[in-house]
Amino acid sequence: MTDLETTFREAFDRHSDELFRHASMRLSDRDRALELTQECFMKAWQYAAKGEDIREMRAFLFRTLRNLIIDEYRKAKSYSLDSMLENDDGGQVESMLPRDDTNTLEAAMDRFYGSRALDSVRKLPDTYREVITMRYVNHLTLQEIAEAIKESENVVSVRLHRGLKKLHELLETEQEL
């Protein structure tokens, strides 16, 4: 097995889940999220196999993924907003592996608020959703996010801040309902 192959095997083991998680947050279709995750690794491999050097694997993978997501949006633009909303399965893209194994009321409440939290992030405008997800769901560093979206760390910082404000607004209006 070559070094590159080992690197990629490890990269897959380490990052496949979080990339899938990111794609799920950005897209409403779980199958598409799966396919884009796979495509992301394939493209990364092709890039590396050409002889190009990948310095920061994680950031590179996220960058590749987000570009694929952008392409996906461009394709979807031709659909009406309504049909896109219909495709939304309500955010229930969890797989069969629940993390908390307590059945207490507290855990149930956490899950309830948790899924509402997920929904509210999903409702954010995409530029904010992108960075909020990368930061608070995928736990990328500021630097990694900057690498991934090809902006300066400053821009990332500002975007996060604005995103949080928007999130706050969303949550407040929800509570008023």
Added chain:
Amino acid sequence: MNNFFKQLNTEAQNIRMTHAERSLMKERLLAEMHGLTPSPFATPSPYFSFVMPAWPVGRPRVMVPALVLVLIVVGGGAAYAAEGALPGDLLYPVKVNINEPVRSALAFSDESKADVHAALAVRRMQEAETLAADGQLTVAAKAELATNFDAQASEVQRIAAVVEEKDPVAAADISARFASNVAAHGAVIARLGLNSKDTTTRRESGDLAVRFEKHGQKVASANPSTAAMHVEGASAIAGGIAKFAAPSTLAPTNAARVEDTDDVITKNLTDKTLDILAETDVQLHALSNVLGASTTARVQLRISDVRDRAEGTHAEGDAATARCVAAQALTDASTIRAFLQAQQRAKTDILPQVFDLNDGAGGAASVSQHKDEKHGQHDIVPVSVAPTPVTLPATNGL
């Protein structure tokens, strides 16, 4: 807001691929890495990557024209959806006639070809299990499954023989893993069939279990280095189905291999066993809500027992015995995994009946029982019991 992010994170961590999805994706990625060169188009589905490009790196692959046409017709979404299909489903032909040939076409080396066919054979067994658990194993379904299984198993055998020439360790690996998988799933289907209320299912799954047993025996005995896995005489099953017996009762029948090869083989078997046990830990954790505390504890005990045996193989005196012990541990680990997988896929709660560890050989007793039923007898052939007898929970699961 702090609480918000905590809850967000916890909930978001639940979003992940199933084990099956991840394995499939990894397999495809590895296939890509091993020489299948990618398409010049930015296509969304991996099934489209069959055209020859101009990459200087990587081995050029022959285009598979018929498959390309068919795949373009089928498209990515349907291909993924077909993966879960069972005999009788609309998409099942897509799964078996389109998706699966792609997988074997993507396999480059002999070893990975053998892996693909072994995996497909296992799939047939899992499909049978799912149908059996739902009481849906019809004569037609079983016939379809049996035919395909036979084809896949024969391929594994054939390739193992080819590999034997140049790399006996790899061949032993292939044979041992396949034999243990077959034994494992044979045990599951035997048990599921016995518990079924549907008479057709009972009969057909019994038939299948016996058939799997025969194939397991064939594969194991065809390869001289795994022939040593054979334990005992007539009533035993190839590779020792679910015989959670103490290592000292195993007697190696073929000690003709060189010690070095044995050690490598043993290590491979042990590594594989520990990998499988790691999987079962995760599976068990995921299922603990469904299974309830006492069943979970019993399974945990079983897993620990197999782990101890696997880790203790190097303490065995001679190399051949060590290999036997390792092979047995592998089979047992595979069996546990197969049972847990069956539970994961079943729509109803099946494990408390299925996982009847009390009689020590869930599967062995079941297969023998099926055989006896065929001959009109009703005595269950006694098999060795588990070291720690536990009583069944009174309630089903929760």
